[in-house]
Amino acid sequence: MNGYGGRLLFVDLTTGTSRAEPLAESTARALLGGNGLAARILYDRVPAGVDAFEPANAVVFAVGPITDTTVPGNSRALVASKSPLTGLFFDSTFGGRLPATLKRTGFDAVCITGRAAAPSYLLVTEEGATIKPADALWGRSTRDSVAALVAAEGADADAIAIGPAGERRVRFAAMAHYWRNREGVSGRGGIGAVLGSKNLKAVVVRGARKTTVADAPALKALLDETREPLATGTKALSTYGTPFLVGPINALGALGAFNLKSEVFANARVIGGEEMKAHYHERDTTCLKCPVACGKQYAIGAGEFAGRRAKMPEYETIFALGPMLGIDNPEALILANDLCDLGGMDTISMGVTLAFVAEALERGWLTKADVGVPFGWGDWRGMLRLVEMTAAREGFGDRLAEGAWRLATSVRPDATNLVYAVKRLELPAHSARALKGLSIGYATATRGGSHHDTRPTPQYAPTFDRRGTKDKPAFAMRSQHFTAVGDSLVMCRFTSERGFGLFVGEPYARMVRAVTGWDVTAEELERVGERIINLERLFNVREGMRRADDTLPWRVMHEPIPDGPSAGMHCPPDELREMLDVYYGLRGWDADGVPTPARLAALGL
Ligand code: SF4
Incomplete structure (x- = not known):
């Protein structure tokens, strides 16, 4: 085959x-x-x-x-x-x-x-x-x-x-x-x-088997056509890596800070791609045979941490361990990222969990005695220590290791209102309030707070209406099909989106035809995406998940962004309810979010 x-x-x-x-x-x-x-x-x-x-x-x-x-x-x-x-x-x-x-x-x-x-x-x-x-x-x-x-x-x-x-x-x-x-x-x-x-x-x-391709000339023709848009579209990634996103997203008023109390971070510039590259870039790194080389090796040249070398923190990491904690020390972010990688922990969940702790301390819901080490907004030394303690489940780290949602429920009943998570997965650095396509996208995501279910990328285009809810359920649905197909091919999102399109379309059908020899169309691939989303939904429904779980963080639904270019934006419960109704209707799911037998049969499930 x-x-x-x-x-x-x-x-x-x-x-x-x-x-x-x-x-x-x-x-x-x-x-x-x-x-x-x-x-x-x-x-x-x-x-x-x-x-x-x-x-x-x-x-x-x-x-x-x-x-x-x-x-x-x-x-x-x-x-x-x-x-x-x-x-x-x-x-x-x-x-x-x-x-x-x-x-x-x-x-x-x-x-x-x-x-x-x-x-x-x-x-x-x-x-x-x-x-x-x-x-x-x-x-x-x-x-x-x-x-x-x-x-x-x-x-x-x-x-x-x-x-x-x-x-x-x-x-x-x-x-x-x-x-x-x-x-x-x-x-x-x-x-x-x-x-x-x-x-x-x-x-x-370890292996040496070769993958055979049905039509190598057709694949080459496709790749030749996409080489130029891919090179143009990935220029910022090649130059700076994902931290290039810090500046533009902050300028949009969509960079979560201080556990979402704000979505503008005053000192974003010093933790953004340009500044990081200027001070720390040592060399580019890349995955096998990828021309983009979006990875960067950093080296700290002077100061307390001179001589330290580590991988560049990605944009999501910068958000979670930086602005969300009120931290603007780039070297602390480099070190924290390295600690997470070596200990083997997700930086987004780590940072967002710590952001909950910082706000709970501020409100007096947690005390310094609870946490065991000095910590609060902007305290990067405390942050580094708590990251270490989490990996070791040492002291308060044992509670942090449970993630933000479980930790909050152990603090007080209403503490989950401060948790930035959907389905207990801490949210990444693409705003659930400032991008309405992500409001419905996160709420309906199989994984919850993931930006790889519904994609933020199309929503940052100047021509995209990020404020209105019209068509957003349809957008989220198509975007979810796109990510399901991309993750089944399995293709890097960066090369995929920038070289072959933001939705399932003819370039992907050409790719699959050339590799497999099957006479697939873009429509068939769209249905593959839908089939996978329904399969995942069936898994989750079997675990008891229903409409009530397709929700958003309390703050996203009840507290508008206070200031900046996205001031006033949020997704109130009524708005979410309306979008969910439309989304379930488009999907052929019942009012409780369960796939109907008719839709499943149509998908061959
Ligand atoms: S495959 Fe993707 S993640 Fe890897 S270097 Fe290329 S663009 Fe970056």
């Missing part, structure tokens, strides 16, 4: 057994790979109601038909599981070289269930799975672990590992892959903690 390894690998850590199954072409065409395949596997194999940390939960690593082809941004893999943070379906992607190497094993997806008796790592090769001891790695950072595993398994092997946070089941634990100077972090949703609960420190892959 062109574009596919054609095999799925199922590993049971409890019994230490594994088996390969063929991937049916009909399944591949209906779901593509990555996100779609993982949604199908999790729906079929994870029992309803199981706790995310029980052995019966599964973690799926999956690639797609374009992985390890010549498509720019093709070395991207998807990890999915039932999230310990949301209790719902969750998926997260990462880049580097590992995704291409996983494809070379000839397995399109690896599904891991059970729990190993002792710390272990999983080696996947063309022959299948081997479970190996990892006692010596337990307690070590993500980076040290990956380096040790590559040294043990050979330079052609790639590894992704959890850190101490995953071992201790921090509910927003991540996993990280390192290749040359490039990090690929699967950050959100706490899947690193699920691996920790399985006693699985890392997954290592």
Whole structure:
């Protein structure tokens, strides 16, 4: 089958057994790979109601038909599981070289269930799975672990590992892959903690199989046509990385600050892309065969932290650990980002949880004695200490490790009003108040507070009506189909959006036709996206999720943005209710947000 390894690998850590199954072409065409395949596997194999940390939960690593082809941004893999943070379906992607190497094993997806008796790592090769001891790695950072595993398994092997946070089941634990100077972090949703609960420190892959493409000249013609728009569209990313977004989004009045008490941050300039590049840029880093090189290695040249080298904090990290905490010290952000990566934690959840703490302290809902270390708005030293304590579940870090929502419920009943989260997932740096497409987008997202369900990118265009609600349910729906298809191909969002379009369209159909040889149309791909969203929704409905869960943070619904260019904007409950009615109608779901049998049948589910 062109574009596919054609095999799925199922590993049971409890019994230490594994088996390969063929991937049916009909399944591949209906779901593509990555996100779609993982949604199908999790729906079929994870029992309803199981706790995310029980052995019966599964973690799926999956690639797609374009992985390890010549498509720019093709070395991207998807990890999915039932999230310990949301209790719902969750998926997260990462880049580097590992995704291409996983494809070379000839397995399109690896599904891991059970729990190993002792710390272990999983080696996947063309022959299948081997479970190996990892006692010596337990307690070590993500980076040290990956380096040790590559040294043990050979330079052609790639590894992704959890850190101490995953071992201790921090509910927003991540996993990280390192290749040359490039990090690929699967950050959100706490899947690193699920691996920790399985006693699985890392997954290592090694393989040499080639991915065949049905029509190489057609693929080349498409890529030749998209080279120029891709280069133009990614210029800022190539130059500055994602921190280039700080300035424009702050200028829009949409950069959350002080736990959303404001959406303008006075000192945004010093933590934005231009200033960061001027002071800290050392070199660019890139995923395998990607011309964009959006990653940057930073080095601190002078002052208290002179000599420290670390990955550039992404825009989302800057938001969560910077303005949300009233912190404008760029070096503190570089160090905090590094601490999160090494410990294996999602920076967004970490920062937004700390923002809740800062406001709870301000209101006297928490005391200094509760927190154990000095902390408050702008206190970057306290922030760094609390990040360390969270990874170790030390002192108050044990409560932080539960995420903002669970922490708030332990403080006082109405404290959740201060939590910036949807479905218990802390929100990223794209405003739920200033972008109405994200108001409905976040509320209906499978994952909750994720900007990779409904995309912010189209909404920043000057021609986009970000203030009105008209057509926003339809926008959110199409955008969700787009991300589901993109994460099933599996393609980097940056190269995808800037080279091939912001919605499912003819360039993607040409891509899939050229790689697989199937006569797919853009309309068929749109339905693939819809099928995947419905599959995810079915998983969540089975867990008890209904309309009442499709909601927004209290502050987003009840407190208008106080000042700045977006002053007055919010999404009151009535407005959300109206958008939900339209959205469910468009989706063919009932009034409680449950997919109807008729719609499911039409999608072949
Ligand atoms: S654009 Fe950036 S994240 Fe995407 S593949 Fe290229 S280097 Fe990796």
